[in-house]
Amino acid sequence: MTDTVLFYVFALLVLGGGVLTITRKSAVHSAIYLIISLIGVGGLYLLQQAEFLFAVQIILYVGGVMLLFLFVIMLVNLEQAATERQFNKQWWIALACVLAVGAELAYVLYRGAAAFQFARPSETPPAPGMGNTEILAQVLFSEYLLPFEVASVLLLVAVVGSVIMAKKRI
Amino acid sequence: MHPVTTAHYLWLSAALLLIGTIGVLTRRNIVIILMSIELILNAVTINLIAFSKYLGQAHGQVFAIFVITVAVAEAAVGLGILIALFRNKETILADEVDLLKW
Numbered sequence: 001m002t003d004t005v006l007f008y009v010f011a012l013l014v015l016g017g018g019v020l021t022i023t024r025k026s027a028v029h030s031a032i033y034l035i036i037s038l039i040g041v042g043g044l045y046l047l048q049q050a051e052f053l054f055a056v057q058i059i060l061y062v063g064g065v066m067l068l069f070l071f072v073i074m075l076v077n078l079e080q081a082a083t084e085r086q087f088n089k090q091w092w093i094a095l096a097c098v099l100a101v102g103a104e105l106a107y108v109l110y111r112g113a114a115a116f117q118f119a120r121p122s123e124t125p126p127a128p129g130m131g132n133t134e135i136l137a138q139v140l141f142s143e144y145l146l147p148f149e150v151a152s153v154l155l156l157v158a159v160v161g162s163v164i165m166a167k168k169r170i
Numbered sequence: 171m172h173p174v175t176t177a178h179y180l181w182l183s184a185a186l187l188l189i190g191t192i193g194v195l196t197r198r199n200i201v202i203i204l205m206s207i208e209l210i211l212n213a214v215t216i217n218l219i220a221f222s223k224y225l226g227q228a229h230g231q232v233f234a235i236f237v238i239t240v241a242v243a244e245a246a247v248g249l250g251i252l253i254a255l256f257r258n259k260e261t262i263l264a265d266e267v268d269l270l271k272w
Binding site: 003004007011014015018019021022027030031034037038041044045047048049050052053056057060061064065068069072073075076084085086087088089090091094095097098101102105106109132135136138139140143144147151154155157158159161162163164165166168 | 172173174177178179180181182184185186187188189190191192193195196197198199201202204205206208209212215216219220222223228229231232234235236238239240241242243244245246247249250251252253254256257262263264265
């Protein structure tokens with residue numbers, strides 16, 4: 001019962017924040033609504049017993065990525081951009097395409113819900129006596145060790161790349 | 171009230187994905203396009219977590235960590251490109267960047 005109410009509250013945060021993010025004129029307002037949307041996504045992780053990812057979501061997205069966005073918004077001059085047209089000329093084609101994709105997704109989900117028995121979440125508990133972080137660490141550092149290392153190389157590339165991109169003279 | 175099922179999460183994730191796609195395709199401001207990409211990646215992550223819970227395995231959550239890693243790398247490089255673009259062209263509107271158009 002509480003779960004259901006919380007799900008709808010977080011869903012409202014996620015979707016409302018998302019819609020306001022893409023419709024606001026000012027980029028700062030968009031960023032703030034995006035923070036609300038991301039916090040809602042974090043709440044959904046918590047509802048699904050993914051506590052570690054909830055912490056990652058708050059620290060990394062709300063604390064890190066959004067701070068980066070706000071810094072960039074302050075670095076680039078947005079006053080002139082905010083007074084101009086906000087949507088491009090092909091917006092109606094884009095909207096038609098998105099509607100088509102949405103219809104496909106809705107059809108697949110509507111049919112799939114019956115065909116694949118999506119309706120009932122599994123009741124099997126994970127290994128007893130282990131927290132979410134422990135289980136995650138076990139899988140990440142045994143089965144997914146190589147992808148984990150590759151991800152660290154990706155982050156190194158991103159750090160070097162973003163520093164070079166933002167440099168005045170290369 | 172009905173209990174929340176995996177299908178609820180899938181519907182929510184599909185809706186968030188569509189909102190993000192509309193943002194990417196229609197907005198002119200590149201900062202907001204990057205924010206919409208974050209929305210899309212979050213929609214994917216909701217899906218992964220929902221299936222991770224449904225199957226009772228942690229693999230979906232591990233994959234979600236990788237998705238978040240890629241999202242952060244993408245945001246950092248994208249904003250770096252945006253700063254370089256603003257320094258050279260004095261604009262952050264996507265349809266005014268048309269050097270390769272003829």
